[in-house]
Amino acid sequence: MKSTAPIGAFDSGVGGLSILREIRRLLPAEDLIYLADSAHCPYGIKPLEEIRSRTLEVSGYLIELGAKMIVVACNSASVAGLDQIRAVHPEIPVVGVEPAVKPAHERTRNGKIGVLATDLTLNGSKFSLLVEKYGADIEVYTQPVHGLVELVEAGRISDPETESLLHQFLDPLLEKNVDTIALGCTHYPFVRPLIEKIVGPEVLVLDTGEAVAKQTVRVLEQQGLKNP
Ligand code: DGL
Secondary structure, eight states: OOTTSOEEEEESSSTTHHHHHHHHHHOTTOOEEEEEOGGGOOOTTSOHHHHHHHHHHHHHHHHHTTOSEEEEOOHHHHHHHHHHHHHHOTTSOEEOOOOSHHHHHHHOSSSEEEEEEOHHHHHSHHHHHHHHHHSTTSEEEEEEOOSHHHHHHTTOTTOHHHHHHHHHHHHHHHHTTOSEEEEESTTGGGGHHHHHHHHOTTSEEEOSHHHHHHHHHHHHHHTTOOOO
């Protein structure tokens, strides 16, 4: 595999661009191929098996296009198919995304965190393991989110309708007095200004873009695949 080959990244739609912009910032010399699987968006409310097969198909296509590495820039697809991509393409390094429960555990002051994510992510065994590992000594409140991905896809990231939808999901977390909220879907960073407006300055909002980009750098360096 050549270090000058591109990195392939995908999501159900535009969400993964929140990851890609961090990768571009940390790795300006890399060529990037981004696939938005808009025809099958949203992923997060579909059956796991269906998203697993999309994940395999899309990553296989990126590898056919010459990708040296796959970034699954989607929490739902990471839950559904990360292990399967690694099993089918053992020669290709694969980086996935998970909700920022570990950083939230490190940063919370009152021991109460909230996680916003899709049904697929919250119902997956990967998420249960994450909460077992980092949530044992804190209170973790999960909030499945519906309808927001569609609004982000439509570019309606500062609409009153988006704001009132966000209230539906954030108000219950605020009632629990969480002081840290993890954005467990790569679409949500695009509405971060609205989220921060609703939760106020006392609540810390975390996303995973930078952490995933740093992991991408580490993996490329370890494998000798960083583009010179
Ligand atoms: N952006 C994705 C995620 O991180 C997928 C959202 C969706 O398509 O439902 O989960």
